[in-house]
Amino acid sequence: MRRYFGRKLLIYGLTFFMAVTVNWLVPRLMPGDPVASMLARARVAQPEAQEALRVYYNNLFGFDLPWWQQYLNSWGSLFRGDFGISLWAFPTPVADLLTRAVPYSLALLVPSILLSWVVGNRLGALAARRKVLDNTVLPVSYVLTATPYLWLAALMAWGFGVVWGIFPVAGGYSFSMTPSFTWDFFVDLFWHWLLPFSSLFLVALGGWAIGMRNVIIYELESDYANYMSALGAPQKLIRRYAFRNAVLPQITGLALQLGVLVAGALVTEIVFSYPGLGSLILAAIQNKDFFLLQGAFLFIVLGVLIANFIIDVVYVIVDPRTRVGMVGAAA
Amino acid sequence: MTLEVDDLRVYYRTLKGDVQALDGVSFGLRDGEILGLAGESGCGKTTLGKALIRLDGRMKHVGGSVTLDGQVLPIGEDAKMNPYRFKQVSLIPQYSMSAMNPTRKIGRMVRELLESRREKLDLDELHQRLELVELPKDVLGKYPIELSGGMKQRMVMVISTLLNPSLLIADEITSALDVSTQKAVVTTLKGFRDRGFVKSMIFITHDISLTNQLADTIMVMYAGKLAEKAPASTVVNAPKHPYTQLLISSLPEVGVRYADKRLTGIPGNPPSLLKPEPGCRFRARCPLAFEKCAEDPPPVEVEKDHVVACWKAA
Numbered sequence: 002m003r004r005y006f007g008r009k010l011l012i013y014g015l016t017f018f019m020a021v022t023v024n025w026l027v028p029r030l031m032p033g034d035p036v037a038s039m040l041a042r043a044r045v046a047q048p049e050a051q052e053a054l055r056v057y058y059n060n061l062f063g064f065d066l067p068w069w070q071q072y073l074n075s076w077g078s079l080f081r082g083d084f085g086i087s088l089w090a091f092p093t094p095v096a097d098l099l100t101r102a103v104p105y106s107l108a109l110l111v112p113s114i115l116l117s118w119v120v121g122n123r124l125g126a127l128a129a130r131r132k133v134l135d136n137t138v139l140p141v142s143y144v145l146t147a148t149p150y151l152w153l154a155a156l157m158a159w160g161f162g163v164v165w166g167i168f169p170v171a172g173g174y175s176f177s178m179t180p181s182f183t184w185d186f187f188v189d190l191f192w193h194w195l196l197p198f199s200s201l202f203l204v205a206l207g208g209w210a211i212g213m214r215n216v217i218i219y220e221l222e223s224d225y226a227n228y229m230s231a232l233g234a235p236q237k238l239i240r241r242y243a244f245r246n247a248v249l250p251q252i253t254g255l256a257l258q259l260g261v262l263v264a265g266a267l268v269t270e271i272v273f274s275y276p277g278l279g280s281l282i283l284a285a286i287q288n289k290d291f292f293l294l295q296g297a298f299l300f301i302v303l304g305v306l307i308a309n310f311i312i313d314v315v316y317v318i319v320d321p322r323t324r325v326g327m328v329g330a331a332a
Numbered sequence: 333m334t335l336e337v338d339d340l341r342v343y344y345r346t347l348k349g350d351v352q353a354l355d356g357v358s359f360g361l362r363d364g365e366i367l368g369l370a371g372e373s374g375c376g377k378t379t380l381g382k383a384l385i386r387l388d389g390r391m392k393h394v395g396g397s398v399t400l401d402g403q404v405l406p407i408g409e410d411a412k413m414n415p416y417r418f419k420q421v422s423l424i425p426q427y428s429m430s431a432m433n434p435t436r437k438i439g440r441m442v443r444e445l446l447e448s449r450r451e452k453l454d455l456d457e458l459h460q461r462l463e464l465v466e467l468p469k470d471v472l473g474k475y476p477i478e479l480s481g482g483m484k485q486r487m488v489m490v491i492s493t494l495l496n497p498s499l500l501i502a503d504e505i506t507s508a509l510d511v512s513t514q515k516a517v518v519t520t521l522k523g524f525r526d527r528g529f530v531k532s533m534i535f536i537t538h539d540i541s542l543t544n545q546l547a548d549t550i551m552v553m554y555a556g557k558l559a560e561k562a563p564a565s566t567v568v569n570a571p572k573h574p575y576t577q578l579l580i581s582s583l584p585e586v587g588v589r590y591a592d593k594r595l596t597g598i599p600g601n602p603p604s605l606l607k608p609e610p611g612c613r614f615r616a617r618c619p620l621a622f623e624k625c626a627e628d629p630p631p632v633e634v635e636k637d638h639v640v641a642c643w644k645a646a
């Protein structure tokens with residue numbers, strides 16, 4: 002068991018190392034000079050002043066150092082939790098921007114992923130049981146999974162927000178509000194959250210339902226299900242076993258889908274101008290903000306890796322076969 | 333009589349029409365009797381076995397009846413059949429290796445299975461039976477993958493017979509085993525019968541020599557019909573049906589494993605069961621065939637307990 006997790010951790014560590022390196026590399030290979038573009042925005046007239054500013058910025062961000070020094074420094078600051086200073090929101094530290102955005106992203110992601118998984122699985126299991134449900138759940142699910150995140154989000158924002166005006170279409174809370182621990186503020190927060198959450202929830206739902214339905218049908222044809230039927234076990238018990246066993250591949254599916262789900266959430270945030278990491282990334286790209294981009298990607302990679310590790314652990318707890326295999330290997 | 337099967341017909345529904353896989357088979361089984369069911373691949377052995385406990389979705393009960401311990405079994409109605417399963421009729425499946433839910437500890441699975449049938453788990457009895465098949469008690473705390481193939485099979489044999497069914501059906505349970513394990517399985521099954529765990533048994537196999545070690549009676553089927561049924565020694569030493577005769581003469585010495593050869597010693601193939609022509613179904617391959625064989629030969633009891641369906645034998 003320890004060896005299994007040791008190996009897993011090593012793989013995750015390597016992934017993280019690669020991610021940090023690529024992350025460091027990519028913005029530096031992007032066309033355009035961020036300092037120049039920032040200076041352009043500063044609109045400094047005299048050439049001497051401009052030169053002075055350039056030196057100042059280059060110093061601040063470390064662009065005048067040799068590349069390997071920059072690379073090592075980036076690791077150093079990473080461990081200090083220092084992600085540099087944002088060019089876009091200068092002089093706010095990237096870490097501050099990220100910690101402000103992450104709660105919004107998590108508030109969208111965690112409930113939408115977990116709820117769509119749970120509800121989708123239930124729905125799929127029901128569909129596998131009843132013909133009528135199957136004939137409705139299945140086509141709807143196919144439509145939902147085939148829907149691009151961007152499209153459904155835009156459609157919902159347009160329909161519920163613009164046309165019917167039921168929901169706000171931008172921001173994490175109303176501009177007129179100041180964040181506070183009041184009932185009104187939470188209601189406002191919830192109201193802004195509902196639409197992006199629903200669109201994420203809906204797109205993901207269909208896939209889980211289809212997957213569960215198919216796996217359950219397969220499980221119900223399996224040998225143990227046939228044996229139990231031959232011994233007159235009630236359908237209830239057989240379905241319970243089938244559901245339980247069908248959940249296992251769905252957990253693996255969750256781990257595999259995590260990246261897609263996160264990407265979908267980022268897009269959704271942008272559509273709804275939701276103040277999470279997605280919107281930050283958009284701003285970073287538009288403003289060639291290296292540090293912000295790096296920081297945001299790093300947070301996401303770290304988040305996905307942690308989530309994957311949690312899923313690994315859950316899988317081992319839920320599937321006795323992996324556990325037994327590990328004990329066997331150790332003995 | 334424990335079991336009486338009368339003119340049983342079970343067809344498979346297919347797009348091309350009904351496959352008449354079991355077409356009017358009648359036989360009886362006494363208390364304590366073990367019936368070996370033999371015949372070449374596709375003759376309807378599995379269909380008969382399934383018909384007695386659980387028809388699958390494509391099977392259709394077309395006619396005939398099954399009476400077990402004086403009660404007519406509602407074999408065509410899945411839900412109504414449930415109360416009889418496990419308690420009156422039980423099954424050792426061919427797929428013993430995968431018959432147990434892989435994610436449940438065996439003991440818990442057995443308990444849940446029994447509870448679902450409103451039966452109390454008699455742990456002492458279970459332990460005794462495990463000991464009988466030489467399984468340690470602690471298998472109950474294990475998952476199926478922790479058992480070897482042979483252990484799984486013995487475990488399934490114990491589970492299937494736990495409620496002392498009147499009739500036990502064992503379909504090809506030895507095909508995947510080596511000879512010494514086959515012998516052990518046969519001995520165990522005999523032991524179950526002798527101790528009264530099961531009243532009577534239908535043992536399906538390709539392997540007549542193995543059947544001969546276990547069965548009191550052997551029934552040979554051909555293309556969905558009964559060809560010959562007689563005490564095991566009669567079938568092996570003095571068969572009357574031309575098909576049985578060919579079958580027996582094509583066997584290597586008794587005891588030698590030939591299951592892989594699958595009774596292919598007889599030239600020709602069995603007829604299609606989709607729309608079989610009237611008359612004896614063995615006609616095309618029968619060396620003794622004559623005009624009369626264009627009519628269906630009825631099963632006739634040529635001597636006590638010896639039934640043959642052949643115009644030449646009657």
Ligand SMILES: Nc1ncnc2c1ncn2[C@@H]1O[C@H](COP(=O)(O)OP(=O)(O)OP(=O)(O)O)[C@@H](O)[C@H]1O
Binds near residue numbers: 346378538
């Ligand atoms: N699902 C099905 N649909 C259509 N025909 C079927 C189906 N299952 C079996 N059959 C046909 O029914 C006949 C009897 O099949 P069955 O499985 O009972 O044979 P068997 O004697 O058990 O053969 P084996 O020794 O190979 O196990 C065969 O001709 C087979 O082709």
Ligand code: SF4
Binds near residue numbers: 621629
């Ligand atoms: S009835 Fe005729 S064809 Fe059929 S087995 Fe007897 S002799 Fe052969």
Ligand SMILES: [Mg+2]
Binds near residue numbers: 377378379504
């Ligand atoms: Mg068969």
